[in-house]
Structure formats: structure tokens, C-alpha cells
Amino acid sequence: MSDEVGQAEQQQASRRPPPQIALFVKAGSDKECIGCCPFSQRLFMILWLKGVVFNVTTVDKATKPKDLADIAPGTNPPFLIFNGEVLTDIPKCEEYVEAELYPPNYPKLACKYTESRTVGNDIFAKFSAFIKFSGDRRSEQAKKLETRLVESLKKFDAYLRKPLDHEIDADSEDNEGESQRKFIDGNFMTLADCNMLPKLNIIRVAAKRAADFEIPKEFVGIHRYLDAADKAEEFKQTCPEDDEVCWTYNIRARKPVKH
Structure with a gap:
């Protein structure tokens, strides 16, 4: 029945x-x-x-x-x-x-894992605080805010690198491997990605142009995540141009910061 x-x-x-x-x-x-x-x-x-x-x-x-x-x-x-x-x-x-817009006609976009819904939610706030002081990156305040941003990015990177439950083989003795999934909750975009990716894109463009800040290379989970997103039409076709990001944040061409 x-x-x-x-x-x-x-x-x-x-x-x-x-x-x-x-x-x-x-x-x-x-x-x-x-x-x-x-x-x-x-x-x-x-x-x-x-x-x-x-x-x-x-x-x-x-x-x-x-x-x-x-x-x-x-x-x-x-x-x-x-x-x-x-x-x-x-x-x-x-x-x-x-x-x-639900199945079978439309895909479900809700996350399978609870933590995927909120992981990284503090990153954009940390970036917004940092970018206000990006003109003087060597100041103590800028350094402190940059450290907080990097700490939030580190936590997000750790989640992207940690295997989710469906990636773990319960019968295997080796379950310490690193996740290779493309997106936050798996290999398909969810509502969490629609929230996070636009913000990460702003961060990588605006922080680079304003303060010569880049997401640390050792955060391989984040870079894998952004690489996957850059290949997805749903993301790259909805992104604003880099110059639009800079215009919004009133960023003009600046000389690279010397350390």
C-alpha cells in the first residue's frame, strides 16, 4: 500500500x-x-x-x-x-x-550531516573585521584579526579533510585516511555550499587585492574545495567579476605588502 x-x-x-x-x-x-x-x-x-x-x-x-x-x-x-x-x-x-521543489522532479539540497550545515559560519565575520584594517596589515590590530581569520579557516579546512561517516569503511583497519570529497557534505553541492562558496570567493579576491593575503597553501582541503567549485557551472556562472568584488569593498590597486 x-x-x-x-x-x-x-x-x-x-x-x-x-x-x-x-x-x-x-x-x-x-x-x-x-x-x-x-x-x-x-x-x-x-x-x-x-x-x-x-x-x-x-x-x-x-x-x-x-x-x-x-x-x-x-x-x-x-x-x-x-x-x-x-x-x-x-x-x-x-x-x-x-x-x-522536491524529488523526484528536483534534487534535495539539504545536508546529510548536521555539522555540515554550520561549519565555517564564523569565517566571513572574521574576514569582514580583518578587511577593515587591511590597509595597515602590519598593525597589531590587523595581525590579531588576521590570526583569527586563519584560525577559522583552519577549522573549516580540518572538517573538509576529515572523512565523513559514509567515507569510512567499518570493516577496514585503516580509517585514518583523508577525505577527498569535493564539497562540504559530499560530492554534490548542498545548501551549505550555496552559503559558503560565495563568501570564500569574496575572501580570496578581496583579501588578496587589499592586503596580499591568501588562504594558506597548507589548507589543502579548502583549496581542493575551491578547485571543485571553480569547475562547477552552478558556482562559476553565478560569481561576480573580481573587479566587482573589489569595487564593492572600495579596493584600489595596492603595492604588495612587504613582510
Whole structure:
């Protein structure tokens, strides 16, 4: 009986008309290109991974058209219009899309492992504090903030290198190997990657341009992770240009920092 119910639900899902989805993201420096906004890219990646058809519109918050201002008054991009319903809160947008676009027609993007959902969540805050003092990287404050950023990156790297439960062979005596998975929760992108990758991209671009800071080479888990992301259309096609990242952070060309 349960199999029959499951088949009926699948048939009903397959007959549902495709949703009408419009995504509005932050515009860049020319008011038309995709701007640097990790939240905009987060939703962009989620919809792309779902494999659903949707429209993308860049919105300059300073000159938001009146019709959009009426739709989402007082709201800056990103926001979604899903079958006529306006969604402005990022976590709620994520939950709504995951709930409405479900298997068998659309992949599930939720993480399998609880820790994958929150690992690395402090990295962007540490970067945001560091970048404010990046013009004087040799100051004590800048050094302290850089150390905190590196410590957070180290913890994230350790998680990426640690084998997850499904990678461990319980019958093997050697379970001390290093994970080779591509993304945070496995070999497929999840909601966690949609949150983390846009932020890591900003860090590697802005920190390099502003302070000649690079993610340490010994963090091989992070570099493997970014290499995998750079090969994924869902990530590279939704990224802002490097110059847009620098424009957002008001970064001009600087001479390399001497140590």
C-alpha cells in the first residue's frame, strides 16, 4: 500500500505545472551586471542546482524601479517571487524553495550531516573585521584579526579533510585516511555550499587585492574545495567579476605588502 501511495505522489508531482520564479539580485557598478553579494549568489546557486527555469533581474538599490519598490517596499535585493508570492528573508527563501521543489522532479539540497550545515559560519565575520584594517596589515590590530581569520579557516579546512561517516569503511583497519570529497557534505553541492562558496570567493579576491593575503597553501582541503567549485557551472556562472568584488569593498590597486 505504501508503494502505491508513493507512486501516486510521484505521478502527482510530475503533473504539477512548472513554477513561475523570478530572482532579483544586487546589480554591480554599471547598475546592470551581477554585483558582489553573497546572499544574491546563494539564492542564484540554489535555483540553478534545483534545475528549475527562472528569470534573473539585477537591481540597483539606489534606483530601484517603482514597480519593484511596490512589490517589495523597503527591501533591497536579493528577493524572490515564487508563483506570485514575494519572499524577502534569505533563510525563509531557502526553506521555501527546498520545500516546494522536491524529488523526484528536483534534487534535495539539504545536508546529510548536521555539522555540515554550520561549519565555517564564523569565517566571513572574521574576514569582514580583518578587511577593515587591511590597509595597515602590519598593525597589531590587523595581525590579531588576521590570526583569527586563519584560525577559522583552519577549522573549516580540518572538517573538509576529515572523512565523513559514509567515507569510512567499518570493516577496514585503516580509517585514518583523508577525505577527498569535493564539497562540504559530499560530492554534490548542498545548501551549505550555496552559503559558503560565495563568501570564500569574496575572501580570496578581496583579501588578496587589499592586503596580499591568501588562504594558506597548507589548507589543502579548502583549496581542493575551491578547485571543485571553480569547475562547477552552478558556482562559476553565478560569481561576480573580481573587479566587482573589489569595487564593492572600495579596493584600489595596492603595492604588495612587504613582510
